Amino acid sequence: MASVPATRLFRSLVVPVTLLLCWEGISRAGWVTPLILPSPTAVAIRWVAYLTPLEPFDAAAGPWWRWALSGELPHDVFTSLLRIVVGFVIGAGLALPLGLVMGARPLVYELFNPVLQVLRPIPPIAYIPLAILWFGLGNPPAFFLISLGAFFPVLMNTIAGVRAVDSIYLRAARNLGAREGTLFWRVMIPAAMPYILTGVRVGIGVAFIVVIVAEMIAVNTGLGYRILEAREYFWSDKVIAGMFTIGLCGLGIDLGMSRLNNRLLRWHRGVEG
């Protein structure tokens, strides 16, 4: 049935293409000014310009791929992703051990839970003034805000995951001769992995939101900064091109996460393959 994938591709393209055509039509008809809504072609042209290198290729300056990635857009994407990675690693790196211990030790849970319950509902965005007071401008406040955004989803899911570990696995492992360390590394963590990965996924999602906001406020590089900067010059086409890039990055992260998920949870019910 060769027609089935083709039919599905067609169906999935109908609405986006129609929307683009309407948008293009509206812009060309002159119903709205390009400042409010630039045409898709203008956005696409701007996007390509944003993507391509500023300098002509010079073999002496370095390998071709470095030149190919020297445009403004690759640089912004790289900067933003790096911030997400650093912030996420800090946030998740603190949340994971704390979550594991809080999940496994009721005493630790009782000690830390009240503070966390109070802090958790505060959106990371609300920390922006404090982050700037504490860390000034530049990367440090951005890292702080992103790690904060990643911290709570990972923490809460890890706690829930450890608490949901079926005690029969612990009993079986103990019965086979496992001691505390083995129980922790070989039973508790893998059994809690579906929850932990959910936390990681949500945490990265939040980190992605926070990075854009942080870049609009605390720094002058990255995708978030770029679209704000474009607005100051009234480059609506570049704003939209930047938004589109942010969307693509988010999609890429999500696809990567879901592949990681499927790989790490091949054993899990409901995951195919």
Next chain:
Amino acid sequence: MSAPLDGGVAAPAIRARGVRKVFCAGGREVVALDGIDLDVAPGEFVCLLGPSGCGKSTLLNAVAGFSLPSSGELTALGKPVTGPGPERAMVFQEYALFPWMTVERNIAFGLEIAGAAPERQREVVDALLAKLGLGDFRDRYPKDLSGGMRQRVAIARVLAIDSPMLLMDEPFGALDALTRRSLQDELLRIWAELKKTIVFVTHGIEESIYLADRVVVMTYRPGTVKRIVPVGLPRPRDPSSAEFNALKREVTALVMEEQARHQADEAHATAD
């Protein structure tokens, strides 16, 4: 096997004297076990039989060391039970396989954490996969196996650590009748070959007579030993034979008395 003590009587693999277990549930005390006296000889196959709630699992968990008696004396393999240990390997009704490990890693787990060399692990796993007809499932995850296959893996997992004693809590309770019969036969074969001491919990009357050297019929609340019925029939046993059925009638009568008390208790509980 272990050396005979005084006058040719082997030291018991399990020895229970006056074992009592009290649970506190919602402010009320439940006497799950009371005054249990039981000896299980090395290499013996014993079934614990009784209606649900009569304390079979409680007694087995006490021997396994998961939940120690409130009072009384309980020794296994000559040592007082103080906690779980690999010399008293447990097979659970829910299989309790680690779902994140392949069949191979599940079977090798006990050896691995004991620090066995990878070649040794592989050797043991190969032998057990062959013995239990699991050869094609080495790299599968438990979710991809049928109930019968999972329970084979669970049995292989405890056989891998070569424990002298197997504690089995309704291991075949969730299987269909045909799968159950084939696993029963396989278990008997393994038992005859490896000379393990087996304590097998069941509420199946026919299952207990088919398997056991002795059937320990328990009373309901408190759980005590009501009667120990020796099954003298040669194996393989034929459940349709006259002797088998005579025993089955006898054991059924004993269990039904306790079942009636169980039901009266349930009716009482719902009337509360």
